[in-house]
Amino acid sequence: MKRLFLNLTLTNPRLEKEIRETIIAQSNRSQRRERQDIYPLLEKSWLLAPIAVPQSQLRVLYSGYQVAIGQTANYPLSLLLEKDGQTYVQLYSSTAKYEASAQDLPTVWVRASVIFDVLEQTPEVAGLLLNDGTDELMVSRDELQRQFPRHELVRLRAPWYERQLATDFPKRLPVPGGNEAWQTRQKETNQISNALEELRAKTEKKARRAAKGSSLHQLTVGLLVVALIVLMRLGRHALLPMGVLLFLALASAVYGYRHPRGRTLGRWLVYEKRGGLAKMLQLEDELYRLSAKVTTTKPVPDQSETRKSETEPEQITPVPDQHPETVSDEEMTGFFTAYLAARRERKDVSQHYDDFLTVARYYRFSIPKQVDGKLAIYYYADQDYLPLYIAPTEAMAPFGTRQVTGQQALALVAQLDVVGVQIRANNQRIMLPNDILQKRWGEEA
């Protein structure tokens, strides 16, 4: 699990100056020799690359940094760009240039050597395209390979994320004035607050206009009045056309009517649609989270339920269908998981609970032994329990086991002076205190 910083501001004034000069040199035919100065710079500079991170893996730290979490190494860089029928590797020299390209993926800092990873993996790539949309500079595949001999690149050829994570990115929350990144960050947040201020002014203006009422509404009300006057003047000769006009005016008046909260009916429908979209995105996010299997909840079982089923009037314990001594591991595990599943889903557990305890009375559990051959004791906080396993694996009982039925376990519990048993299978466990055991597995049951 790693944290990868996204959208860190990058400026590259020297490289950008060089890019502009190279572009001018390329367009200037009188210049014989092509400019070569850009290549050593390109090798040294950081560049911006778009990266495809699933929405659910994005987080914003308290410091305002946006990060990607999880197996960041696996998130692919989005480097390929189709342009004029050819495929290029796209990289950007600064945040400003990237924003001008109107892409909406987050970015990471990379070294120019990522180009060569792509060139090797995808033969159809024609070359490098720097700063798509602004100061576009194309470098062909041949030129790249001539300018960057293979042996010189070796020291730069670690996977891109390792290079990024190993370099000078803030591991801790940044200190004001501590580094350049923080200062650019401050500028960025300043911009955001300015933009917010503008937005607030705009909405205020809108609200003021809304208070006056929609212009469409005013217009149609006017039309309505005119239509009424004409209708009264001309009488029944104009009934049909005026009726149609009246209807249209009425309809548009209703449609354009602005609610005091500033929404027309038409707008309102659009809002609803947007709400639906947001809901859909949210669901998609949840699905992603579920499929990624990194999360779980920790539901605490409702102890009162177990107790409740105990206080219910004792029914006559049903005798299991088959001969009780032959309860197999699979059957026992089945009863065990059925009870736990019901408990997890907060359904009525009493039937499952009855079945489970009845069968368990005759099942042969395995109690793991300790190194010295004594029976193992498991603890829950400071309470000691006797572990009863249903089909344990080798690792769970490395020093052998002792087989006992539920009834025999009851005797052991008294002898060892423990508070109860933990029945375990499938990495799950049910804890049963002594009094319940006595009632269920004792002689009178």
Next chain:
Amino acid sequence: MTNYYVNLPVDNSRLTKRLRGLRHDTDAASRSRRLQQMVIDFNRALLLWPVITDANHQIGVSTTGQPIIADDGSLPFSGRTDETGAFFPTVFLSSEVGLANWPDNLVSRIDMIQEFQRSDMMLGGFDFYLADGVVVTVAEYELATLKLVPTDNTNTTVPEDEPQFSPDAMPVPADDLGRLHVLQQLYDLEIEKQTLQA
């Protein structure tokens, strides 16, 4: 519902060292012996649990300015699931490792392990993340053989008399929170600047 502090400075150097030693024990006997020796360190330990914040579980701020989170029994934790479906929650032992790996880490004492054991989930064990990427996994059935009772001075739950969330808490999406905090800081700085200039 219990409130826990988030991202408190934590450092369990002794437990970390001992867990590191556990990697070299392959046979069950020496593993269990070594674990038994760690009981006192476990009892004194403060653990960091990476939590996944969502609409219902968000980081709040206590009146003393500490970030806190409420555990209502369905707080999602981060971890891995093995091929049998058993879950292994991630545990960080120091805030340095925790903060480098995850933005929000609930701080609890060792009894959080028992909370997990009490649940109905398939709990395989715990992944302890040490520094430099070393992960030591301790199976649940190994931990169950230890008598773990946290010492009194390790309580990290937020005291009752401290109101849990600041009163004007609005339903803000978690991702926007960080940005808003920065904006508020900027605003405060701006005010300060103006008063200084005046």
